[in-house]
Amino acid sequence: MELHSQLKAAVGELCRGFPDAYWRELDARRAYPSEFVETLTKAGYMATLIPEEYGGAGLGLTEAAIILEEIHRSGGNAAACHAQMYIMGTLLRHGSAEQKKQYLPKIASGELRLQAFAVSEPTTGSDTTKLKTLATRKGDRYVVKGQKIWISRAEHSDLMLLLARTTPVEQVKKRTEGLSTMLVDIRKSLGHGLTIHPIRTMVNHATTEVFFDDLEVPVENLVGEEGQGFRYLLDGLNAERILIASECIGDGRWFVDRACRYAKERVVFGRPIGQNQGVQFPLARAYANVEAASLMVAHAARLFDSHQPCGAQANMAKLLAADASWEAANAAIQTHGGFGFAEEYDVERKFRETRLYQVAPISTNLILAYLAEHVLGLPRSY
């Protein structure tokens, strides 16, 4: 526990060096927070989950969640780099000894950035197993053809983990088979079959569209066994969901904080607006929901760290936290009245940012569909 308060204080101090104005200015230019990411990396926070033998801190998801929550709690946005923390999990769990030795120490030091994970495709969406990007084995290489969309941070990453079909769907018994994960060396591949186009979105998220035109990937870049990629994807998702949920908790606390501060100061009709129940009740409710969601996030992280099944809890954590932060965002912008729309109050920026988590990395409906089917035993709906 002492480590946790220590961690929170230290990350908080680091974030004070990157105040609202820093994020606001980047947002206006849709620019990448290089200086923030570099500072965080140098201080070792991106290597939280990497075991000590590979140069990381060897800590758990609980600690990683504290770090990400604190970044969001202080008004920043960890989306620019959070994936550097967890994408390596696939390599760690399923990579060969040589791959781990080759990559993990460099990922831990930040020398190698592995923070792009290419799953989503334009025509198949949430129906992941239908993805069409094909990697065909030719001698000692795969030749990759296809297209991915919403691949975040690809322009700020050295390696990309790719999920592609290695056996055509008509040749497998189950659709979940025949998918594989492999590492693409972005630096070597650009201009040799790999093209990356940035997509401008309503948030400053450095997301891109990625095209594979007969890109050659050496066979030794395959992570784990050929055809088992979907299984590897699934067991990495819990970590991602819990960590993104922790960011939502940070956002939620930031919204409640800022809104309460404003509600105490803003005087209309001769009294602070926060004295009106119509203003304070939504904030009180948002607060309660954020606190409740944070318990589920902590619970899921604890299960994950003690190697217990946590699929349902990780999904619920993501659902509840994303809903709580979105509700808090709404209450905060309403509390600020017209000023909530002004860039210099940062509420509209955080409002846009936290909205994303209703859709990515998994949309709310798909979590509900998962819970209905796998936890409640209802017929599969999708």
Next chain:
Amino acid sequence: MKILVCMKQVPQKDAPLKLNEGGTWIREDVSYEVNEPDAYALEEALRQKEKHGGEVVVITAGPARAQQVLREGLAKGADRAIHLDDNAFVGMDAMNISKAFVAAIKDDKFDLIFTGLQSDDYGYAQTGVIMAELLGWPHATIIMEIQKSDGGIKVKRELESGFFQHVGMPLPAVLTIQSGINKLRYATLLGIKQAKNKPLRKVTLDEVKSSLSDNMQKVEKLYIPQKSKKTEMLEGSPAEVAKKLVEKLRNEVRVI
């Protein structure tokens, strides 16, 4: 070089403060942080150690919560910590805190003691200076730069109006460090993990009690400035009113 850094925990800069019931100090339920100049003192000590080798020890006095500043010091690179652990240290004046520190380090042999220039709460700027007097060591205040020289150190002091003063002195010595003298480092994750295993010695009030005296300075009353509005009509002919107005602006409001 063996350097002791005195670090104080103070209320966070933007924390909303409430007075305690007696109106003698603030209520304890606020967020705390490291006193800013002390953070610079620590950074300077770490830099001196990186240049010349040695040891950096951090010390604080206060209740359990104050240990946080020592943990931060250890996480950033200090080698060990000393915590004078008692609620009673909160109300002590600078004289007694200095006496307590000097008593707590009597078995150590430091080359340098750093404090921040002043604390952001009381703002006395006395602890370092009094410690130097108690120890019989030379001291210099508002330090902007420290260089090792033959047999001692050379320091740069900040004076008023952009003037600086260069002073040479032998070791051991006490320096009070100005904010902004260097660029603060962040605690690394590894540093935070390692801090757990670094020695932290607790010193009880009893251990230093015999060195303490009655407080020589006491806060009688603390209050939040009262804002009040008073309208006064100046009567008479325009010339008389103008004369009265100028008088008031000059003698009461003192703006001209």
